[in-house]
Amino acid sequence: MERDKNFILGVYDDEDVLLHAVSEVRTSGVKIHEVYTPYPVHGLEDVLGYKRSRLPIAAFLFGMLGTTLALTMQLYMMRFDWPMIIGGKDHAAIPDFIPVTFELTVLLAAFGMVGVFMISSNLKPWAQPRIFDLRSTDDKHIMAIDIANNTSMEVAKIQEILKSSGATEVNNKSFE
Amino acid sequence: MAHDVQHYNLDQKFDFTAATKKSIFTVLIIGAALLVIGILMAIFGGHHEEAAEAGGHAFHWYERLYANLWINNVYFTGIAIIGVFFFAVQYAAQAGWSAPISRVMLAFGNWLPYAGILMIVTFFVANHDLFHWTHAYLFDTNSPEYDKIIDGKGAFFYWPMAKGTFPAFYILRMVLFFGFWVFFFTKFKKISAQEDQLGGTSHWFKMRSWSAYFIIFFAVSSSISAWDWVMSIDTHWFSTLFGWYVFSSWFVSGLSAITLLVIFLKSKGYLEMVNENHVHDMGKFVFGFTIFWTYLWFSQFLLIYYANIPEESVYFIERLSSDIYGPYIFVNLAMNFFLPFLILMTRDAKRHGIFLKLVCTLIIAGHWVDFFLMVQPGTLGHNGGIGFMEIGMFLVYGSAVTLVVLGGLAKGNLIPKNHPMLEESYHHHI
Numbered sequence: 001m002e003r004d005k006n007f008i009l010g011v012y013d014d015e016d017v018l019l020h021a022v023s024e025v026r027t028s029g030v031k032i033h034e035v036y037t038p039y040p041v042h043g044l045e046d047v048l049g050y051k052r053s054r055l056p057i058a059a060f061l062f063g064m065l066g067t068t069l070a071l072t073m074q075l076y077m078m079r080f081d082w083p084m085i086i087g088g089k090d091h092a093a094i095p096d097f098i099p100v101t102f103e104l105t106v107l108l109a110a111f112g113m114v115g116v117f118m119i120s121s122n123l124k125p126w127a128q129p130r131i132f133d134l135r136s137t138d139d140k141h142i143m144a145i146d147i148a149n150n151t152s153m154e155v156a157k158i159q160e161i162l163k164s165s166g167a168t169e170v171n172n173k174s175f176e
Numbered sequence: 177m178a179h180d181v182q183h184y185n186l187d188q189k190f191d192f193t194a195a196t197k198k199s200i201f202t203v204l205i206i207g208a209a210l211l212v213i214g215i216l217m218a219i220f221g222g223h224h225e226e227a228a229e230a231g232g233h234a235f236h237w238y239e240r241l242y243a244n245l246w247i248n249n250v251y252f253t254g255i256a257i258i259g260v261f262f263f264a265v266q267y268a269a270q271a272g273w274s275a276p277i278s279r280v281m282l283a284f285g286n287w288l289p290y291a292g293i294l295m296i297v298t299f300f301v302a303n304h305d306l307f308h309w310t311h312a313y314l315f316d317t318n319s320p321e322y323d324k325i326i327d328g329k330g331a332f333f334y335w336p337m338a339k340g341t342f343p344a345f346y347i348l349r350m351v352l353f354f355g356f357w358v359f360f361f362t363k364f365k366k367i368s369a370q371e372d373q374l375g376g377t378s379h380w381f382k383m384r385s386w387s388a389y390f391i392i393f394f395a396v397s398s399s400i401s402a403w404d405w406v407m408s409i410d411t412h413w414f415s416t417l418f419g420w421y422v423f424s425s426w427f428v429s430g431l432s433a434i435t436l437l438v439i440f441l442k443s444k445g446y447l448e449m450v451n452e453n454h455v456h457d458m459g460k461f462v463f464g465f466t467i468f469w470t471y472l473w474f475s476q477f478l479l480i481y482y483a484n485i486p487e488e489s490v491y492f493i494e495r496l497s498s499d500i501y502g503p504y505i506f507v508n509l510a511m512n513f514f515l516p517f518l519i520l521m522t523r524d525a526k527r528h529g530i531f532l533k534l535v536c537t538l539i540i541a542g543h544w545v546d547f548f549l550m551v552q553p554g555t556l557g558h559n560g561g562i563g564f565m566e567i568g569m570f571l572v573y574g575s576a577v578t579l580v581v582l583g584g585l586a587k588g589n590l591i592p593k594n595h596p597m598l599e600e601s602y603h604h605h606i
Binding site (some may be wrong): 052056060087088095096098099 | 474477478481482483484521522523
């Protein structure tokens with residue numbers, strides 16, 4: 001069966017029920033594709049077992065890039081390309097370069113982090129978001145389970161697990 | 177789930193055991209021994225040739241002793257008052273996470289009365305050896321040493337007395353600041369103790385008002401005390417952000433001291449309800465204010481360096497072009513910025529005791545170097561440096577402060593058990 005096409009959806013009313021349901025469903029061996037909630041639910045990443053984001057590493061690397069870029073740019077301009085004496089200082093007056101270096105470090109770290117986040121979350125301007133259930137933007141929590149990822153279990157069995165974990169509805173959803 | 181916090185022993189008291197006292201006394205004795213060695217070396221090894229060479233003013237070994245007393249007076253006064261200040265900030269900001277460690281912060285204020293007495297006594301003993309402006313001839317128009325610039329600043333020290341006589345305004349400020357600081361500290365302690373007895377939220381609201389008053393008073397007094405106690409050493413020179421610079425130095429070393437004490441208490445089995453989330457917050461404070469200090473240090477340096485006006489740049493020329501102090505400028509930046517910044521950058525480093533212990537120790541030593549660089553060049557000139565005397569005096573003061581702070585901490589309950597935000601703090605999760 002093809003991945004990312006056919007899903008079973010559990011619809012939950014209450015975030016407490018959802019949090020317990022997520023851990024129940026996971027312990028029963030079902031792999032959860034994603035949970036969609038109308039608002040951030042505290043502790044959901046923990047029960048879903050998500051690892052911490054590696055975004056800070058990207059931010060650090062982009063920051064370092066900014067530092068290097070700023071220092072080389074200023075050194076090249078002020079010392080080699082067009083040497084100028086400003087305020088009686090040496091051509092390569094490092095303290096003078098620090099404010100610009102700081103700004104470029106922050107700028108590149110911020111932009112780099114946003115860029116990496118957008119790429120890794122598939123937030124391209126032309127990306128078509130997949131809506132599993134419109135009510136996940138209003139008052140329902142939606143747990144999506146990819147059937148292709150749970151081939152070892154029968155669909156009816158998964159639906160049964162969702163029901164018993166407190167889902168008010170269990171639906172199917174397929175994407176083209 | 178409602179009252180999980182009650183599972184903890186909220187009545188626990190810090191037991192200042194003989195073993196802990198003994199190890200602190202050992203450090204104190206080592207420090208005293210180093211200090212004595214330093215003094216003996218200064219007396220007998222002295223710089224006789226240099227003194228003769230310099231002509232007029234001969235250097236005496238006790239000047240270095242006074243300078244050391246002054247560095248540690250100012251530094252540890254700062255750590256003590258920052259404990260009280262940070263405590264007040266928690267209430268003014270209505271912070272909940274810090275409730276179980278608020279008494280740890282407040283305990284640092286126990287040093288304040290001692291600090292005040294030491295400061296005033298040192299001032300009267302050291303007087304001319306520390307502060308150039310205390311010489312009467314500077315204000316005498318007939319004297320060949322008459323100094324127009326210092327004469328212009330004279331009223332700030334001597335008002336309402338005649339310039340060059342008794343520095344009444346200066347002493348008044350010193351007494352006033354310590355008086356109010358100790359007053360606020362005892363007030364906080366009293367309200368906090370009453371809360372333990374009576375409970376309810378009224379004490380919390382009362383504390384919040386008093387905290388706000390204290391913060392307003394501290395905003396003014398911290399800056400002025402920095403001018404008085406540190407900046408007036410280099411009497412001709414001034415910097416408009418010096419008050420903030422000294423405050424930031426105090427703040428980050430005070431935060432490090434609080435963090436170290438919390439980690440120490442946890443390692444002894446106290447403060448069970450304080451977990452890595454609370455430690456993480458302290459770590460973030462230390463990390464953030466390291467950068468804040470660097471920002472102020474660099475702002476002061478860059479503007480002076482860039483403008484290159486002689487009366488301003490003299491401060492850095494005196495330090496950077498000196499064989500004795502020059503290297504310590506870079507040691508200062510490494511210990512107080514580069515190392516803490518890189519070590520504490522990751523989340524895990526802020527949550528685990530080992531990194532925090534390392535960084536906080538580094539910062540406490542590093543900011544002593546910062547104050548060393550503020551005080552010694554202006555008082556001792558080329559006769560200064562870091563030797564046995566400096567290390568010894570730092571150890572003596574450090575262990576004395578630790579004794580007083582821990583002694584104060586052992587007197588009351590460790591956790592404010594009726595603090596209305598204890599429950600919130602228990603559920604603190606980041």
